Amino acid sequence: MAARTTTPERVPAATTDRDHAGLGQLTELRIRGLGAIDDVTLEFGSGLTVVTGETGAGKTMVVTGLTLLFGGRADPGRVRANGRAGVEGRMLLPADSAAWERAADAGADPDDDGSLILSRTVSAEGRSRAYLGGRSVPVGVIAELAEGLLAVHGQTDQMRLSRPAEQRRALDRYAGAAHLELLDRYRAAFQRWRQLAADLERRHTQARELAQAADVLRHGLAEIGAVQPEPGEDEALAAQVKRLSDADALRAAADEARMALIGDVTGDLAGGDVPQDATASLATAERALAGSDDPALVLLAQDLADAVAVVSDVAGQLAGYVADLDADPARLAEVMDRRAAITALVRKYAGAGEGLAGVLAWAEDAEQRLAELDVSDEALAALTAERDAARTEVDDLARHLSAGRTAAAEGFASEVARELAGLAMKSARVSFSIESHPEDPGPEGADDVTLLLAAHPGAPARPVHRGASGGELSRVMLAIEVVFAGADPVPVMVFDEVDAGVGGQAAGEIGRRLARLASDHQVVVVTHLAQVAAFADTHLVVDKSPDAGAGVTATDIRAVAGEDRVRELARMLSGLADSDTGQAHARELLAVAADARG
Structure with a gap:
C-alpha cells in the first residue's frame, strides 16, 4: 500500500456522565502506518466504546494497535509501504497506581496534564522500539505494565480457554486472592522440593567426584585459615x-x-x-x-x-x-x-x-560450596530428611489447593450458567471435572481441571471445546470472560469480535452485559452486531475508501452520533444505510438499549 500524507484525523469521544478515573482510563490513541490506517487519532471516553465497519475495512487494526502499544508481538507484515508504523497512547492513572510506580522506576515522567504517554514503533524489517513517559524502555517493561492496565478478550482467547491448563488458571483466578496466595506458596514449596530431590540424587550419583572437589576446597580453606587475613x-x-x-x-x-x-x-x-x-x-x-x-x-x-x-x-x-x-x-x-x-x-x-x-x-x-558437596552419611541423611519434609509441605498445600478449586468450581459454574441463560442457552449446564493425583504433583498442584458443557437436557457433559458448536463455544467463552471481567482490576478491557456466531436475542444480551461491565471499566468492543453497538457510549466507524492516486485502499475512523449513528446501525442490520425499515429498527434498538441501561 502506498502511504498517504495527511493531517491526523482526530475522532472525538462521546460525552458520558460516567467516570472511571478510580481505575484509570485510556484517553487517546494515535495509529500511523498500520495496516490500512494511514494516520488517525482516536479520543476515548469512559464507558463502552464500540468499533464497527464493513468486513475488510480494518476494524481489528484498532485492537492490533492497542496490543502493539502494550507490548504485543510486532508483525512487520502489518507495516505500510512507508516503512514504519507507530502507535501512541495516553493514559490517565490515579496517583497511587502500581503502574505509575513501575513507570517511574523505568525513568518515565508524566506529561503536563499528569497523564502517562506510551508509544511503540515498528519498521518493515521488524525492528521495534518502545517509549514510556518520554524515555526509551525495553518492550518488556511496557508488557509488564500491560498486565495491570489492559485485558484483551478475543477469538484467540476462546481457543486458549479451551485448553485444560488455561481452564485451571481461570478457576484459580476465580477462587480469589487468598487462593492465589496459596498457589504461590505451593509453587515455591514445589520448587524447593524438586531442588532438594535433584541435589540428593546428584550427591548419590556423583559421590566420588564431589568428594574430590570437596578435598580441593578444604585444602584451600586450610591455607587461608593458617594465615587468617583480615579485610584490608x-x-x-x-x-x-x-x-x-x-x-x-x-x-x-x-x-x-x-x-x-x-x-x-x-x-x-x-x-x-x-x-x-x-x-x-x-x-x-x-x-x-x-x-x-x-x-x-x-x-x-x-x-x-x-x-x-x-x-x-x-x-x-x-x-x-x-x-x-x-x-x-x-x-x-x-x-x-x-x-x-x-x-x-x-x-x-x-x-x-x-x-x-x-x-x-x-x-x-x-x-x-562445601556444604553442597558434602557426601558424608550424616549430610545425606540430613538432606533426605529435608527433602521428605519439603514433600510433606507440597502434599499438604496441594490438598488445600484441591479443596479451594473444588469449592470455587461450583460457584464459577453457577455464574457462567446464569450468564448463558441470558445468551439463549438456558438449558446449558456447565461444570468442572477436577481429578487429583496426589502421588504425582506438578508445578501448579496435583489437579487436572477440565471445564465441561452439557449444551441441552439429556446431553452428556463433555469438554467444552468438544461439547459445543461454534456459536455455542463463542457464547460459553463470552460468559466466562464476563464472569472474570467483573472482578478484573485492569482499567481497560478490549473485546475483539467475541460475538462471532451469535445473533438474535442473544446479541442484545451480549450488548447488555458489555454495558454492565462498562459501568466499572473502560470497555472497547469490535463488533459486527447492531444489537451490541446500540449500547455504546462512544461509537466509532471504520471506513475504507479507494485512494485514486495510488489505486489502493485506505482506512479512516470517525465517531458517529445522532442520525449518522442511526444510519450506521441500519447498515449493520440490513446492509442499507438509507433503508427506512433499517433506520426504524436502529432507532428501536437505541431506545431499548437506553431503557436497559436506565
Missing part, C-alpha cells in the same frame, strides 16, 4: 612497610619542620646562632600590632595570636609523630613476612586486580 590488611601492611623502611628520613623531615616552627626546645643550640623560629616571629608581629590604637591593626593582631596557637599545635603533633616512629629492623622483617604470606594467597585464590578481598570472597564461596 594488605593495604595496611603496605603502609607499615613504607613507614618502617623510611623511618629515618621521616624523622628528619618532622624534626626539621618542628624546629622551623618552634625552635630548639631542648637547648642543644645554646650559645650558637639560633635561627628565628615561626612562633617567635609571629609573636613579635602580634606584639607590634597589639599596642596600636587603630582598630584594624588590633584585629590583625588577634589573627596573629590565633596563628601562634595553630603553629604550636602542629609542632606538638609533629613531636608525637616522631615519638611514634618505629625503626626496629625486626618489626620490619615481621611485617614483610606477613605481607609475603598474604601476597601468596592473593596469587593463588584471587582474580586479577581483586587483592585480598578476592581471597576472602573465595573462602566465603568455598564454605558454601
